Amino acid sequence: MVTIPFGGPPAQPGTVYLVGGGPGDPGLMGLRAARLLASATFVAYDRLSPPEALALCPAEAEQVYVGKLPDRHALAQEEINELLVARARAGDAVVRFKGGDPFVLGRGSEEASACVAAGVAFEVVPGVTAGVAAPAYAGIPVTHRVMAPAFAVVTGHEDPTKPEAQVDYAALARFPGTLLLYMGVGRLRAIAAALVAAGREATTPVALVRWGTTPRQQTISGTLGDIAERVESAGFTNPAIIVVGDVVGLRDELSWFERRPLYGLSVLVPRTRHQAGELSERLRVLGAEPVEAPTIAIQASRTPQLLRAALTDVGNGAYDWVALTSANGVAAVVEQLAELGRDARLFAPVRLAAVGPGTAEALAAAGLRAELVPPTATTGELAAALVASGPPARALLPRADIATPTLTEALRSAGWRVDEVEAYRTVPVTELDPGVRQRLELGEIDVLAFASSSTVRNFVDLFGGPPPAGTRVASIGPVTSQTCRDLGLQVDAEADPHDLDGLVAAVRSAAGR
Ligand code: SAH
Secondary structure, X not given: OOOOOOOOXXXXXXXXXXXXXXOOOHHHOOHHHHHHHOOOOXXXXXXXXXXXXXXXXXXXXXXXXXXXXXXXXXOOHHHHHHHHHHHHHOOOOEEEEEOEOXXXXXXXXXXXXXXXXXXXXXXXXXXXXXXXHHHHHOOOOOOEOOOEOOEEEEEOOOOOOOOOOOOOHHHHXXXXXXXXXXXXXXXXXXXXXXXXXXXXXXXXXXXXXXOOOOOOOEEEEEEOOOHHHHHHHHOOOOOEEEEEOHHHHHHHHHOOHHHOOOOOOEEEEOOOHHHHHHHHHHXXXXXXXXXXXXXXXXXXXXXXXXXXXXXXXXXXXXXXXEEEOOHHHHHHHHHHHHHOOOOHHHHOOOEEEEOOHHHHHXXXXXXXXXXEOOOOOOHHHHHHHHHHOOOOOEEEEEEEOOOOOHHHHHHHHOOOEEEEEEXXXXXXXXXXXXXXXXXHHOOOOOEEEEOOHHHHHHHHHHHOOOOOOOOEEEEOOHHHHHHHHHOOOOOOEEOOOOOHHHHHHHHHHHOOO
16 A cells, blocks of 8 residues: 555545545645545546546555546436445445545535435545646636736536526626636637626636646637637637636746646557556656556566575575566565565675666665666676676576566576576556557557567557557667567657666657657
C-alpha cells in the first residue's frame, strides 16, 4: 500500500467516502483523497475523475465505472446511491471518486443523503473544483482586486428560456463578478443571449476552457456577442467551463500551461504498465499528453526459488559480478532479497554492473551502486565493458525469460563463467486498447516513443503494421531504431544519451519543438 503523509486514517469497511478527485490533473488531488484511494476495497469512479489516480488503488480493490456522459447515464443516480450503500453494508471500504468537488454541481449531496437514509457512515473529501482550476490553468484568475471581487458558480445545464428554470439570468447579468458556468457548452448560445438580453454588455469577454488542467486542455475566447459562433465553428465540446467577465482578458498576460514546449502534443508510450509512469511523467511536465498503451506486461518469475538460490550463492562468494540489464530485473532481485530476509550487504562479495542509467538508478534506489555502467546502454556495450574490466571472471545475470543471448555469449566467448537466472517474465498483451487504436488511426497521436526493441515488435504486432504516415517515431537508441527500420517504421529522432531524458529530447525533436 502506498503511504500518504497527512492523509489521515485508511478507508474503513462499512463507510462511504465521497471523494473529490479535482479537475483532471492528478497532481491536484488532495492527500486525503490519495490515502483513501490507496486503502479502498471498492471504488466507483466517473468520466471526469482523474483516471491516472486509480493507479493508487490496491490491486485487489474492485473498480467500477459509473460515469455519465451528457446524453447517457451509465448508471442512474439512484442506482449509484444503491450501489454505494449496498457495498458499504457488505463490508467494503467504499470510495465514490468524483471529478472536481463532490458537493459542487456534482450530486454528491444526494449520495450523502442516501447514506444518511440507510444509516451508513460517510465522509466528504472536498476537491479542487473545475470552475476555478480550469481557468487558472488557462491563465484566468476567477477573482481580481480591480476587475472581479466575486465569482459565481452556476449550472449551465438548464435551458434559460424555460419558465421553470432555476437560474435567474437577470440576477446573473447584474452579478458583480466573474460567472463560471458548468455543463453549459450545449446551451452556450442561449446562455449568452439570456445574459445580453438581461443587460450584460455583448462585448463582455468570455472564454471556454475544455478538459482544463489535463494535457488535452484547450481554450477558446471571444465575447458574449460572438462566442457561440466561435465555439460552434471550432467544434468545441464538453467538458468545459464557461468563464464570463473582464478577468478573461488577463489570459494574454498570464497564460502559462498552454505555453509549455510540448503543449497539445500526444505521445504514445507503448511500454509496460510498470515502466510507463516515469516517461509519462516527464512528458506531462512539458505539457504533452502521454497516451499509455501497454504492449508487454511484466510478470513474476515462476521460479523465484532459483533466483533466491542464486542470490544466496552471491552472498557466499560464488560470483565476482552481478550484471543487471533492466530496472525490472533490479525490482525482482530486491524483492527476492527481502524474501530471503537479507539486505544490500549480501552483495558485499561482488561487483555490480548495470546496462544503463535507468537500471543504475533502480539499483541506487535500493542502496546499491553500480560500479560499471557502459557509455552506451546496450548489452553489447555492457559485455565489452565487463570484458575490459579485468581477467575472465564469474558473473550472475538475473534476466527476463526472453532475454537475447548477446551478453551471455560475448562473456562466455571471452572465457567468463556465466549463470543466467530468470528474474521476471515478459508476456505480450494480446490486444491494443481500442481507444488508443482509434486515435492512432485518426492520426491523433503525434509521436510514438519506443524505449525498447520488444515494445516496437509488440506494438507492430498489436497494431497490425507500422503506424499511419505522419505519425513521428522517437527511439531510445540504435538497437531500438534498427528494430523500427526492420519493421518498416521510419525513425525521426534517436535518443542520445540512451535514457529517458534522451528519449524525451528525441520526442521533442521528432515533433519539431
Ligand atoms: N463536481 C465537479 C463538477 C461536475 S459537473 C467540479 O467540482 O468540478 C461537470 C462539469 O464540470 C462539466 O460539464 C464541465 O463543465 C465541468 N468540468 C469538469 N471537469 C472539467 C475540466 N477538466 N475542464 C473543464 N470543465 C470541467
